Amino acid sequence: MNEKKKVKLSKQRQITIPKVYFDALQMQDEVTIELVESGLLIKPVHKLPEDFAEQLLESLVKKGLSGQELVEKFKEAKNNVGGIIGSSKR
Structure with a gap:
């Protein structure tokens, strides 16, 4: 999807993200916003389930990992998911 849409800014500096973009990116209730050379980059924040860490740990144990190897894996x-585990708390 490479189409452009023009949206209005409210007096409070707010924008409405068009539904087609919102749905395509599976947005929830938060985004990150970054100032880049040519404008603003807005990305969805995908929250992980509350018990994600436990699920991850259980899957590693089922693979036969233990001790220091388990800790390292x-x-x-955890780092491969962008460190999102901590941000899944509300």
Whole structure:
């Protein structure tokens, strides 16, 4: 999807994200916004389930990992999801 849409800014500096973009990106209730050279970059924040860490740990244990190897693989997997585990708390 590479089409452009013009949206209005409210007096409070708010914009409405067109539904087609909102749905396509599976947005929830938060986004990140970043100032880039040519404008603003808005990305959805996808929250993980509350018990994500436990699910991840259980899957690693089922693979036969334990001890320090388990700890290292858990850290690696956690980092691969962008460190979102901590931000899934409300």
